[in-house]
Amino acid sequence: MPANRPNEFCYLSADMARPTGSTLLPRSDRIPVSYTATVPAIDPRAFRECCGSFATGVTVITTHTSEGDHGMTVSAFMSVSLDPPLIAVSLDRRAKMLPRLKVSRRFAVNILSQGMKAHALHFAGRSDERLMDLFLSSQGLPVLRGAAAVITADLMQQVEAGDHVLFLGHVRHLIRDSAATPLLFHAGQFNSLATRPDD
């Protein structure tokens, strides 16, 4: 039985005093019960900190519309499927990137390399005027110079998910610098891979 899903319904015995164990009740004996009243609320800060224990890479999602090039720093990126090749990113509903992606229906995931912390901050709303001539063009999209890898995708599906929207992309083109080391993000801090003594 799911223990932690507010607003979802599952089926319990109509006679709550009777222990049900793992016995599956006949359909006629089941009633929908909401978990909302019994599950304690998750503290947003604790949730954020807990998720911060999961170390990630850092990407900049880029796209192009009639308004020009746009980039946004995103750590919520994942590969989803090999066949067909699919990826997903999770974007805050309030991000300026959202309406642009819905129009362009194409985007690039630029996986940042170790020396690109300034880029990560720049595309997270802390504009850095020292960064210039940032983009190259690939497949008609702006892509970041110096990225460890670039995955270009066509928008396949959007999934509303609370205060975020998941964008699923069908991968169309790949660029990879096999010598690059990635920029990491963990517990709210930028980081890099530990170097081995023989490096």
Ligand SMILES: Cc1cc2nc3c(=O)[nH]c(=O)nc-3n(C[C@H](O)[C@H](O)[C@H](O)COP(=O)(O)O)c2cc1C
């Ligand atoms: C390291 C890092 C990771 C981030 N990851 C995400 C993310 O996965 N999803 C998201 O919606 N915002 C994320 N952000 C915040 C956005 O980059 C930020 O809100 C940005 O200004 C939105 O861009 P836009 O509104 O110009 O499109 C992240 C910021 C940083 C610094």
